[in-house]
Amino acid sequence: MLDIETGALRKMRADLAADGSVNYRMVIGEQELELNTLIGKQITLQYSGHIDCQHCGRKTKKSYAQGFCFPCMQKLAQCDMCIMKPEKCHFEQGTCREPEWGERHCMIPHYVYLANTSGLKVGITRHTQIPTRWIDQGASQALPIFKVSTRLQSGLVEVALAEFIADKTNWRTMLKGNAEPLDLKALAQALKPKIAEKLASVRLKYGTDAVTELDEEVIDLHFPVTQYLSKISSFNFDKTPEVSGILVGIKGQYLIFETGVINLRKFTSYHVSLHVA
Template identity: 85%
Template sequence: MLQTETGALRKMRADLASDGTVNYRMVLGDQEVELNSLIGKRLTLNFSGYIDCQHCGRKIKKSYSQGYCYPCMQKLAQCDMCIMKPETCHFEQGTCREPEWGESNCMIPHYVYLANTSGLKVGITRHTQIPTRWIDQGATQALPIFKVSTRLQSGLVEIALAEFIADKTNWRAMLKGSADALDLKAIAEELKPKIAEKLASVSLKYGADAVIELDESVVDLHFPVKEYLTKISSFNFDKTPEVSGVLLGIKGQYLIFETGVINLRKFTSYHVNLQVS
């Protein structure tokens, strides 16, 4: 039986079941394809050569910031450097590219969390992106430790913690298996005194309620992976328009085939045909 779907790729959608299992759906234009049930089957992805900007819709030869044309990448707040480095937020200076977007997405509650991806790391996310952010990073454990009022404040807390632990995921290590379980609660208690002075500075500048310490439970995530690879090679539609193989699993935003992996989020707005056999 052959199943065929075609459309513009978007970031995979996922949800967390009550038992911690991550359920994935591939987004192709207006269609969604359930992926967990396809593990063990042969998938073929063919890139048509057509890319359109996910914001303005214009046809483009090259994608910027995961699915945008160059003009949109230059003007949209969601493509600004402060998205990657929130401590550089310039909303307060009145120089945000899109103040209304900033109000809706940055001047809202954020969480600072610990996660176990390729190992221990610190991260931040909007309150609306829990647990999506953890899923996208391939975290097998996550623990929110602080709640703050804005994205800028979350960045300040994150860089304070980054003096002691990583703030990035080693994606190759993450795709080779699950990191050993960590006692995130105990680690959080060890870290908090180390950044107490910097937290006090944030509260002094932005108000006593700017940083709220949390007492949450650790969230465990289980990814649908039948088999991990010992050596990671990455597919790229720009170099290899056809990617085919038996699907071994899904983790983060990666499809894991027996022949290599592909980060679907990287190829947002690429028009792709999916065949399942």
């Protein structure tokens, strides 16, 4: 038996091993728990009804933007709409909520990638978030195809590619099993000519080195799942404070139980306790 006292929940941390296997750790307060070894065991998560903003620590009745109070959600750059839509970045207009934060997180190299999650999709990530971003999305394959100078530029390239392929993951499909393997390199070569004009426009405005074409190898990811569900039901701490069942897998930021799934990232800053029978 194992008990972890109540603490603020954070998104799961994960590492990608050399063989492509993903190893997860749950973060509750100051404690970290290796999760892969708990698959097959009875796990209970109990929500205390308490939420603290992960930025200022203020108690909040509702979590905004995955773990923030309303005032912080309104003022922090990391909660601005341009985080979800990087092509809307307004740093160069001088209206960034936190210019210093923007310098550290947005005005740095980003990658545009293809991934196989619920199928083929395009995405972007900071260079520091590889392979974390792919793990969080539940991608079974990933391939960086462009390196760009800033987040804004990566968003422009992503939007160009999104005219031809998806830019979002169908999380229910992703949790029902691994998508059929794709030849991501061949797909990338087929897509690049379709956005040649858009790439030329980005380079014309921001410089010839704003977008660099890459020739990388496909990364394969293997998630610790012993059983996928044919029908997806999701648990919600706001409706059901206690989530309990046999843990059968972990994928993306989801714990997969025999009877349903829970997205732990959605409940960042919720105070929970954990019990393993």
